[in-house]
Amino acid sequence: QLQLQESGPGLVKPSETLSLTCTVSGGSISSSTYYWGWIRQPPGKGLEWIGSIYYSGSTYYNPSLKSRVTISVDPSKNQFSLQLISVTAADTAVYFCARLYGGNSVDYWGQGTLVTVSS
Amino acid sequence: NFMLTQPHSVSESPGKTETISCTRSSGSIASNYVQWYQQRPGSAPTTVIYEDNQRPSGVPDRFSGSIDSSSNSASLTISGLKTEDEADYYCQSYDSSLKVVFGGGTKLTVL
Numbered sequence: 699q700l701q702l703q704e705s706g707p708g709l710v711k712p713s714e715t716l717s718l719t720c721t722v723s724g725g726s727i728s729s730s731t732y733y734w735g736w737i738r739q740p741p742g743k744g745l746e747w748i749g750s751i752y753y754s755g756s757t758y759y760n761p762s763l764k765s766r767v768t769i770s771v772d773p774s775k776n777q778f779s780l781q782l783i784s785v786t787a788a789d790t791a792v793y794f795c796a797r798l799y800g801g802n803s804v805d806y807w808g809q810g811t812l813v814t815v816s817s
Numbered sequence: 818n819f820m821l822t823q824p825h826s827v828s829e830s831p832g833k834t835e836t837i838s839c840t841r842s843s844g845s846i847a848s849n850y851v852q853w854y855q856q857r858p859g860s861a862p863t864t865v866i867y868e869d870n871q872r873p874s875g876v877p878d879r880f881s882g883s884i885d886s887s888s889n890s891a892s893l894t895i896s897g898l899k900t901e902d903e904a905d906y907y908c909q910s911y912d913s914s915l916k917v918v919f920g921g922g923t924k925l926t927v928l
Contacts, residue, residue: 735917745854745862745907747917758915761818794861801915803852803868807861 700725702795702808710789710815716782720795720808727776728753733801736769736780738791739810746791750798751778758801785815819843821908821920828926833898837923839908840890851891852909853882856922862907866893895925903927 706718720734727734735750749759751769759767763782771778782789793813797806820842829835839851851869854862864873866882869891879899884891891910895902908920 733915737919744922745856745909745919747919750915750917760916798917799867802850802911802917803864803909804854804862805864805867805873807863810861 700797700806702797702806704793704795704808704811706811706813708812708814710785710813711817712786712815713784716780716785716789716813716815718780718793718795718811718813720778720780722776722778722797725797727771727778728773731799733758733798734771734778735796735798735804737794737796737804737807739794740788740791748780748782748793750801752801787815789813790815818912818916819910819918821910821918823906823908823920823923825921826924826926828928829898831898831900831927834894834896835898835925836892836894837906837908837925838890838892839920840888841910844912845886846884846889846891846910847886849910849912851882851884853880853891853893854907854909856905856907865906898927900927 701723710716733750736748749769766783768781792810794810795808796804822840853866855865856862865880870882879896907922911917
């Protein structure tokens with residue numbers, strides 16, 4: 699059974715960089731069928747797609763976050779990562795990592811991790 | 818890029834049928850598949866419908882999806898409502914550049 703697990707700091711200071719890693723187990727991140735993505739959900743609000751990556755390194759970003767986001771992949775570790783720079787309180791959210799079939803639809807989600815931006 | 822608009826909330830009684838709409842702002846609803854996710858409080862979303870009208874294994878056939886080109890919208894219909902269906906529901910689609918878009922979510926209350 700495929701599992702995705704987010705890891706990283708739960709508290710980040712304003713203006714600093716948010717960094718999270720997603721470890722994939724039970725399947726290969728190098729599968730040609732799937733993309734890997736990050737989705738976030740501010741407290742009490744809806745889902746927002748941040749971006750996706752293919753195992754080859756091709757990336758796709760939400761235009762509203764593109765200037766601050768970098769998603770990378772490490773097939774040797776079966777991991778992919780998120781970096782979000784210059785964070786503010788508005789970036790406080792539960793961050794989910796996910797597998798996307800064909801890059802189009804999410805079929806597996808991580809459990810999510812709450813990241814709070816506060817001094 | 819396009820937006821997906823959902824009603825903020827809906828409510829219906831147990832045993833009844835409820836339909837949640839998802840309207841695409843630009844471009845044809847039929848041009849890219851629509852997915853529907855259920856999210857209970859404190860949990861990650863799970864898929865209830867993919868590719869407009871397909872149910873993953875384990876999802877009851879009380880859940881069905883459809884698209885309507887005339888209204889440029891997708892719909893999730895839940896029949897024989899149960900209290901366990903009470904959750905937030907999100908529609909999702911994408912564009913040709915693999916940019917993923919979520920609807921704002923609909924809170925379903927079963928009372």
